[in-house]
Amino acid sequence: MSKTYSSRHTKKDIALCFGERTGYFVEPKEIRVKGNWLFYKRPDYDDYIECYQAKHARYDSGVLCMEPWDHCNIEDSPFVPNNNDKVSKTLERLDKSYQRHEEK
Secondary structure, eight states, X not given: OOOOGGGOOOHHHHHHHHHHHHTSOOOGGGEEEETTEEEEXXXXXXXXXXXXXXXXXXXXXXXXXXXXXXXXXXXXXXXXTTOHHHHHHHHHXXXXXXXXXXXX
């Protein structure tokens, strides 16, 4: 099944929605969406990346959280180019942690 134009949103759209929910001014360059997660690199923090559960992240989907679930190191995040192995491990860790929480 192909996506319709209305179901595709830009990173700018997602950054706007995420910013509205968190109260931050978020620029598109500060976010990455991978798997079920939105990674946010706050401009005032260089030590870690905030990870928000955002399954099927879309601008108007209502799935973006207002509080980070966890964090990861910058070197384990999608902000580092050609980093798929480390990002995959981070996604697996986040998914397992969130799944355990939902099963409680």
